[in-house]
């Protein structure tokens with residue numbers, strides 16, 4: 001058995017069925033990382049509580065997301081896959097870390113200010129402490145690395161500062177500073193061609209959509225806005241359909257489309273049909289596997305419970321050291 005390079009932690013909010021932006025931005029990377037690292041993948045449902053108006057769909061969204069993860073190849077035999085709220089120690093560590101985190105630092109964060117702007121009527125206590133809970137997730141499982149895009153690097157820096165603050169405050173070294181692992185993935189734009197693909201903007205294509213649903217979404221995609229008529233030459237460089245061809249279509253065909261579009265040799269409808277067919281072929285095996293998981297929701301909850309059990313062992317080890325460092329009494333097991 002090969003020796004793994006360290007422990008990776010990553011968490012994602014339970015947003016339900018995943019879209020191709022989620023797939024190429026996170027999931028496919030999660031699958032690859034499993035081969036080299038001990039990976040812990042967590043569905044962070046407690047984080048979701050900070051902004052949800054209702055929790056009615058929370059469990060179903062957790063299941064839907066898990067099905068996409070498992071069908072994509074996240075393997076619960078290789079990685080720990082679980083739900084954040086199933087491991088209670090995270091809330092304990094969150095509380096303890098919140099005591100070494102200055103309030104002003106949290107309210108000054110651009111992400112907090114953005115959330116306040118987005119939803120001024122629901123500025124709750126949990127929202128302020130969001131980065132502390134995020135740090136608790138990473139530190140509880142003693143992750144060496146967290147896969148992030150460049151824009152998320154400040155979150156990891158925040159976690160490192162939290163470690164330094166805690167370790168200094170309690171004259172200890174029990175918490176480990178995590179490093180970011182930058183991931184190189186294509187930015188997937190939504191079908192509007194303007195914004196990043198996002199469920200909330202309703203510009204997404206779900207990876208588990210049917211072939212017909214996928215084709216319908218692709219047909220709605222915005223192309224080169226300057227190309228008004230079939231006879232107009234197009235510019236693939238400004239067309240989101242072409243960007244997706246680069247992911248789903250064989251290079252020879254991409255090169256051909258590049259030429260034909262510029263001389264109006266191919267129309268946008270035909271170009272989109274090719275993309276939809278290739279996208280459907282790409283996701284067909286994943287969709288088949290997903291159907292199998294969907295048949296057994298209880299089995300999926302079992303997988304998540306088993307993952308939580310494994311995660312709890314690591315979490316409790318950390319908390320034993322943390323409680324001791326803080327000066328809290330040990331909790332007896334009997």
Ligand code: SF4
Nearest residue numbers: 234239241261268271
């Ligand atoms: Fe875009 Fe294809 Fe239309 Fe060219 S032919 S503008 S690449 S959809």
